[in-house]
Amino acid sequence: MDKVDVQLLKLLQEDGRITVSDLSKQLSLSRPSVSERLLRLQERGIILEFSARVSPAKLGRETLLFIQISELKEEPHAFEEFIKHEQDILECHRVTGPISYTIKAAVSGIDGMRQLVDRLIPFGTINTSVVLGSPVPFRHLMPKDEE
Missing domain, CATH: 3.30.70.920 (Lrp/AsnC effector binding domain/regulation of amino acid metabolism (RAM) domain)
Incomplete structure (x- = not known):
C-alpha cells in the first residue's frame, strides 16, 4: 500500500458513503484510478465490506x-x-x-x-x-x- 491507498482508507472510514467523484477530488486522482484502487484493496482483502454502523x-x-x-x-x-x-x-x-x-x-x-x-x-x-x-x-x- 502506498500513501494514496492509506489516504483512501482514511477517507472511506470517515465517510463510507463518500462518492468516487469526491474521493477523486480529495485524492487528486481520476475516477477510474480511484475505482481501480478500491477494487485492488477489496481483492487484497484490506477492505472487507461496505456497511452502515447502526445504533443498537x-x-x-x-x-x-x-x-x-x-x-x-x-x-x-x-x-x-x-x-x-x-x-x-x-x-x-x-x-x-x-x-x-x-x-x-x-x-x-x-x-x-x-x-x-x-x-x-x-x-x-x-x-x-x-x-x-x-x-x-x-x-x-x-x-x-x-x-
Whole structure:
C-alpha cells in the first residue's frame, strides 16, 4: 500500500458513503484510478465490506454485554453453529486461556440479558458483564506505520 491507498482508507472510514467523484477530488486522482484502487484493496482483502454502523440502542437493544464462556460442555463446532444463529450476538471470538469464547451482545434490557444467558447456560460456565460506558466504542484502522 502506498500513501494514496492509506489516504483512501482514511477517507472511506470517515465517510463510507463518500462518492468516487469526491474521493477523486480529495485524492487528486481520476475516477477510474480511484475505482481501480478500491477494487485492488477489496481483492487484497484490506477492505472487507461496505456497511452502515447502526445504533443498537435505537433498535431497542440498549444493553450492551460482554459474555465469557468457559468450561465448554459441547464440541466447539456445535457451539459455533448455535451462536451463528443468535441475533443478539454482535461478535463471538474463540480465545486462548481459561476462557473458551468471548462474546459481545446487544439485548433489550435485563430481561433480554436473562433470556440470552439462559440460552447459553447449556454450553458452559457463563460470566456476563454489562457495559456501563464505552470511552472507545469504535476505532478506524490504519497501517501500523501510518498511525
